[in-house]
Amino acid sequence: MSKSMDYENLNENVKKCQYAVRGELYLRASELQKEGKKIIFTNVGNPHALGQKPLTFPRQVVALCQAPFLLDDPNVGLLFPADAIARAKHYLSLTSGGLGAYSDSRGLPGVRKEVAEFIERRDGYPSDPELIFLTDGASKGVMQILNTIIRDANDGILVPVPQYPLYSATISLLGGSLVPYYLEETANWGLDVVNLRQSVTQARSQGITVRAMVIINPGNPTGQCLSEANLKEVLTFCYENNLVLLGDEVYQQNIYQDERPFISARKVLMDMGPPISKECELVSFHTVSKGYWGECGQRGGYFEMTNISPRTVEEIYKVASIALSPNVPAQIFMGLMVNPLKPGDISYDQFVRESKGILESLRRRARIMTDGFNSCRNVVCNFTEGAMYSFPQIRLPPKAIEAAKQAGKVADVFYCLKLLEATGISTVPGSGFGQKEGVFHLRTTILPAEEDMPEIMASFQKFNDEFMEQYEDYRGYSRM
Amino acid sequence: MSKSMDYENLNENVKKCQYAVRGELYLRASELQKEGKKIIFTNVGNPHALGQKPLTFPRQVVALCQAPFLLDDPNVGLLFPADAIARAKHYLSLTSGGLGAYSDSRGLPGVRKEVAEFIERRDGYPSDPELIFLTDGASKGVMQILNTIIRDANDGILVPVPQYPLYSATISLLGGSLVPYYLEETANWGLDVVNLRQSVTQARSQGITVRAMVIINPGNPTGQCLSEANLKEVLTFCYENNLVLLGDEVYQQNIYQDERPFISARKVLMDMGPPISKECELVSFHTVSKGYWGECGQRGGYFEMTNISPRTVEEIYKVASIALSPNVPAQIFMGLMVNPLKPGDISYDQFVRESKGILESLRRRARIMTDGFNSCRNVVCNFTEGAMYSFPQIRLPPKAIEAAKQAGKVADVFYCLKLLEATGISTVPGSGFGQKEGVFHLRTTILPAEEDMPEIMASFQKFNDEFMEQYEDYRGYSRM
Numbered sequence: 001m002s003k004s005m006d007y008e009n010l011n012e013n014v015k016k017c018q019y020a021v022r023g024e025l026y027l028r029a030s031e032l033q034k035e036g037k038k039i040i041f042t043n044v045g046n047p048h049a050l051g052q053k054p055l056t057f058p059r060q061v062v063a064l065c066q067a068p069f070l071l072d073d074p075n076v077g078l079l080f081p082a083d084a085i086a087r088a089k090h091y092l093s094l095t096s097g098g099l100g101a102y103s104d105s106r107g108l109p110g111v112r113k114e115v116a117e118f119i120e121r122r123d124g125y126p127s128d129p130e131l132i133f134l135t136d137g138a139s140k141g142v143m144q145i146l147n148t149i150i151r152d153a154n155d156g157i158l159v160p161v162p163q164y165p166l167y168s169a170t171i172s173l174l175g176g177s178l179v180p181y182y183l184e185e186t187a188n189w190g191l192d193v194v195n196l197r198q199s200v201t202q203a204r205s206q207g208i209t210v211r212a213m214v215i216i217n218p219g220n221p222t223g224q225c226l227s228e229a230n231l232k233e234v235l236t237f238c239y240e241n242n243l244v245l246l247g248d249e250v251y252q253q254n255i256y257q258d259e260r261p262f263i264s265a266r267k268v269l270m271d272m273g274p275p276i277s278k279e280c281e282l283v284s285f286h287t288v289s290k291g292y293w294g295e296c297g298q299r300g301g302y303f304e305m306t307n308i309s310p311r312t313v314e315e316i317y318k319v320a321s322i323a324l325s326p327n328v329p330a331q332i333f334m335g336l337m338v339n340p341l342k343p344g345d346i347s348y349d350q351f352v353r354e355s356k357g358i359l360e361s362l363r364r365r366a367r368i369m370t371d372g373f374n375s376c377r378n379v380v381c382n383f384t385e386g387a388m389y390s391f392p393q394i395r396l397p398p399k400a401i402e403a404a405k406q407a408g409k410v411a412d413v414f415y416c417l418k419l420l421e422a423t424g425i426s427t428v429p430g431s432g433f434g435q436k437e438g439v440f441h442l443r444t445t446i447l448p449a450e451e452d453m454p455e456i457m458a459s460f461q462k463f464n465d466e467f468m469e470q471y472e473d474y475r476g477y478s479r480m
Numbered sequence: 481m482s483k484s485m486d487y488e489n490l491n492e493n494v495k496k497c498q499y500a501v502r503g504e505l506y507l508r509a510s511e512l513q514k515e516g517k518k519i520i521f522t523n524v525g526n527p528h529a530l531g532q533k534p535l536t537f538p539r540q541v542v543a544l545c546q547a548p549f550l551l552d553d554p555n556v557g558l559l560f561p562a563d564a565i566a567r568a569k570h571y572l573s574l575t576s577g578g579l580g581a582y583s584d585s586r587g588l589p590g591v592r593k594e595v596a597e598f599i600e601r602r603d604g605y606p607s608d609p610e611l612i613f614l615t616d617g618a619s620k621g622v623m624q625i626l627n628t629i630i631r632d633a634n635d636g637i638l639v640p641v642p643q644y645p646l647y648s649a650t651i652s653l654l655g656g657s658l659v660p661y662y663l664e665e666t667a668n669w670g671l672d673v674v675n676l677r678q679s680v681t682q683a684r685s686q687g688i689t690v691r692a693m694v695i696i697n698p699g700n701p702t703g704q705c706l707s708e709a710n711l712k713e714v715l716t717f718c719y720e721n722n723l724v725l726l727g728d729e730v731y732q733q734n735i736y737q738d739e740r741p742f743i744s745a746r747k748v749l750m751d752m753g754p755p756i757s758k759e760c761e762l763v764s765f766h767t768v769s770k771g772y773w774g775e776c777g778q779r780g781g782y783f784e785m786t787n788i789s790p791r792t793v794e795e796i797y798k799v800a801s802i803a804l805s806p807n808v809p810a811q812i813f814m815g816l817m818v819n820p821l822k823p824g825d826i827s828y829d830q831f832v833r834e835s836k837g838i839l840e841s842l843r844r845r846a847r848i849m850t851d852g853f854n855s856c857r858n859v860v861c862n863f864t865e866g867a868m869y870s871f872p873q874i875r876l877p878p879k880a881i882e883a884a885k886q887a888g889k890v891a892d893v894f895y896c897l898k899l900l901e902a903t904g905i906s907t908v909p910g911s912g913f914g915q916k917e918g919v920f921h922l923r924t925t926i927l928p929a930e931e932d933m934p935e936i937m938a939s940f941q942k943f944n945d946e947f948m949e950q951y952e953d954y955r956g957y958s959r960m
Contacts, residue, residue, distance in 0.1 A: 001722065003722060003724075003759075003761055003787075003789070004629070004691045004692060004722055004723055004724045004761055005628070005629065005724050005761050005788050005789065005792050006789050006791075006792065007789060007791040007792055007795065009691075010628055010629070010631075010792060010795060011627065011628055011629065011630060011631050012631065014627065014628050014795055014798075014799055015795060017798070017799065017802070018798075019798060019801050019802045021801075022585060022801035022804070023798075030584070044582065044804070046577070046581050046582045047580075047581075048577035048578055048580035048581040049576050049577035049581035049582070050577070051577070052577075052580075054578065054580045056549065059546050059547045059549075060547055062546050062547075063543040063544070063546040063547035063550070064543070066539050066542050066543040066546060066809075067539045067540055067542075067543035069536065069539075070543070070559055073559055075555065075558040075559055076559065078555040078558060078559075079550055079553055079555055079556065079558075079559055095777075096529050097526070097528035097529035097530070097531070097532075097777070098528055098534065098777070099777050099778065100527075100528035100532075100534045100774060100775045100776060100777050100778065101526050101527075101528040101529040101776060101777045102524065102526045102529070102776045102777055103777060104510070105502060136616055136779070136803075136807060137803065137804065139802065139803045139804060140803055143802075143803070147491065147494065147653075148485070148490055148491055148494050149484070149485065149490070149491065150491060151490075151491050151492065166802060169802045170802065173627075173799065173802070211484045211489075212484060242481065242483060242484055243484055244483075244484045244485050279483075281483055281484055281485050294580060295580045296580060296581060296582045296804070296805075297575075297577070297578070297579050297580050297581045297582055297583060297805065297807065297808035297809075298579065298580065298807060298808070298809065299616070299805070299806070299807035299808075307483075308485050309483070309485065309486050309487060311486075311487040312485050312486065312487055312490060315487070315490060315494055315495060318497070318498075318499060318502075318503075319494055319497065319653065321499050321501075321502035322497070322499045322619065322623075322646060322649045322650065322653070323616075323617065323619045323620055323623070324502070324524070324617070324619060324776070325776075325777065325779070326779070327616060327777065327778060327779035327807045327809075327810060328777035328778070328779075329546075329777075329778065329807075329809050330807060
């Protein structure tokens with residue numbers, strides 16, 4: 001007899017969900033690493049794992065909050081600047097019992113107030129701390145909101161394809177339906193509202209109630225930045241179709257071009273004025289894991305709700321309370337991120353130097369990587385306008401696709417596994433994000449250290465040349 | 481037309497779930513606090529919020545891990561002892577990129593190894609780090625496991641009543657069925673296997689497939705410690721009925737009597753030998769939030785799986801990976817908890833002094849509180865053998881029950897609200913944990929500072945006297 005927790009008896013939704021960012025490629029890379037091979041983990045946007053140093057000031061503040069007894073030590077000034085000491089005292093005053101006490105399940109009220117002030121400065125419209133919930137990273141926030149929305153397999157969520165698989169995995173786990181809308185690679189991964197309409201019409205014809213729409217801006221894995229005009233179209237579409245818009249804006253600090261600076265969905269919505277600004281439901285997500293912070297391991301994030309009914313907000317609060325509270329140290333990081341140092345503060349110059357250094361290097365790396373991919377045989381790649389990823393299309397020769405089939409692998413998984421074995425570069429196959437039939441990609445972060453980039457790109461090029469050589473039959477590519 | 485996220489359109493399971501520990505009483509207490517009233521939050525086991533000081537050594541280590549640049553500072557030795565510096569270096573060497581990098585989704589391999597070694601020392605049987613997953617607190621681990629098990633409303637989970645409402649809330653949220661088994665108040669909250677059998681038989685007659693059984697040892701809210709003989713009966717019952725046992729052992733350090741020291745379900749299972757020791761499925765939970773640590777706000781926990789099929793372990797790993805990783809600072813706390821200082825270490829004496837001080841005081845407080853409640857009119861209370869709670873039965877006069885009904889409140893909610901308004905003591909009504917029909921309790925933590933205890937108990941007694949005076953009609957009590 002099979003046991004209660006044997007595979008065949010598990011929740012089917014658990015079995016169905018897939019998360020390629022830590023899927024087959026990652027597992028194989030971890031094995032190879034254990035065997036002693038040097039692996040470059042570019043499968044996940046994890047800057048510190050690739051050598052990015054943390055910003056000094058926030059780490060000083062959180063260290064002091066963890067060890068508040070240092071504040072009474074006469075020598076504290078030898079190791080910590082006065083502004084870090086003052087800020088640590090400020091955050092400790094917002095807690096009731098320091099970092100070791102559960103906070104309110106929505107997060108510390110004082111930090112939520114700082115987030116609201118940040119949003120107001122950014123967008124020019126006031127924000128209500130009572131509608132801001134702190135979370136253990138943005139992913140957990142997305143999962144909470146989707147859990148509130150999805151009732152059964154007839155509830156559909158519009159998700160861009162290619163998409164970050166948090167969305168596909170969570171929708172599977174919750175037993176909902178993913179309704180894809182395709183981004184146009186040839187239009188720089190643009191979002192076309194005509195595609196949206198078609199997707200919704202088709203879903204409805206299959207009995208799906210489309211409830212929500214996800215945008216990722218800047219895009220993951222696609223790296224595009226949405227224009228204000230495009231966001232207006234999206235909001236109008238959501239309003240007309242009674243969809244709540246989930247705005248994944250975790251890469252808002254990561255912009256590598258000047259034509260389209262980041263603009264939040266909330267600002268665009270407020271700019272549009274009534275009735276839409278008072279009606280259209282919006283939940284926006286942010287994190288301390290990305291930007292020039294890259295504090296992934298701390299697990300800090302927030303979501304802000306706009307035009308969500310008070311009774312629903314209460315329900316979300318109730319569910320958040322089951323796990324008591326998000327981790328408190330990351331709440332302090334969030335406070336520090338949204339309320340940074342100001343000119344004149346003792347540590348300001350260092351803070352600016354560090355953060356600018358990271359962002360400017362990322363901008364150069366985005367360029368090096370795009371150019372590197374575009375110089376490779378059978379590879380084309382849009383420029384990374386924002387976020388942390390490069391998403392080149394790999395035009396696989398028919399013989400490679402055939403070889404993959406014989407190996408029982410999806411063709412891009414086959415390619416990425418060979419890349420991993422040959423070079424140690426751990427990427428994610430495009431099929432993990434969704435793509436059009438017969439088109440193949442891979443996702444890599446732009447995060448390896450700048451000085452390592454030339455070598456990594458050369459190593460990629462050499463592998464790709466040999467791969468194409470091996471499988472090229474001069475009869476044509478997989479697709480243009 | 482109603483909007484997508486209006487209350488009537490939400491996931492019904494979200495609406496159904498209840499979590500009384502932060503329910504009506506907590507919300508009212510928060511309001512009163514905002515209005516300036518002094519509130520004693522004894523609704524949740526949150527020691528630092530009630531003044532418990534964190535242990536110095538682990539905070540020193542984590543502060544150094546947050547600010548690794550201090551390790552290169554010539555003055556570091558002025559603020560940190562050498563063993564904290566050495567330990568911080570050790571934990572940083574277990575990460576790939578410090579606290580700012582995502583770890584493996586199961587947690588850092590080096591910390592999971594320390595957990596396995598702790599379990600082996602505790603139980604006398606080896607433990608496999610690959611079967612230990614670190615989590616953002618034990619609650620999150622329980623939710624992950626229940627999500628893996630529960631398929632639909634026909635799947636039943638045996639839960640003790642009274643129970644910690646994490647279980648009822650999570651089972652509701654996941655759309656499963658809670659199958660209650662009653663603990664016997666008159667037998668010191670003992671677990672009777674005859675009750676278990678009856679519960680399972682009754683559930684099966686209603687078409688429920690009972691899949692898992694929860695034990696909380698030491699008990700929450702009931703405070704009893706399970707004997708080895710009792711655990712053997714439970715394990716045999718699970719084995720015979722093909723149930724996975726979920727062992728909530730988060731209070732294993734919190735023991736306030738000497739007759740029944742903590743013994744883990746895993747040790748008892750291993751002691752029983754084959755076939756049961758090789759067959760019976762068990763998942764055990766632990767945390768840094770309780771014990772003498774009380775590091776609730778850090779959100780650190782683990783679960784260990786015994787006799788769970790490898791394919792199921794892979795599925796649990798896959799789902800854990802969707803949220804990337806548990807927070808890394810709390811993983812370090814877990815390492816420090818399971819691998820504490822040893823005699824001879826520089827900080828050992830201080831560590832022992834601090835931790836013994838907390839535990840001995842908790843033992844005294846458990847006694848003060850039990851005795852205090854038992855000296856009150858119409859109140860009877862079992863001794864808190866372990867955990868952090870006192871769960872007195874309040875024998876409400878019929879007139880009080882009638883008055884509650886007229887106020888539209890459950891009778892114990894009515895009592896606890898009056899207690900809150902009169903004294904500022906924020907408790908949780910027994911109905912939030914489940915209890916037999918017509919019997920009323922409240923749960924309070926034993927965590928207020930020892931020096932405040934006499935005043936709190938006097939304040940309770942005064943309120944209770946006045947309440948009983950007001951509603952007593954000399955015609956009898958609610959029950960017993």
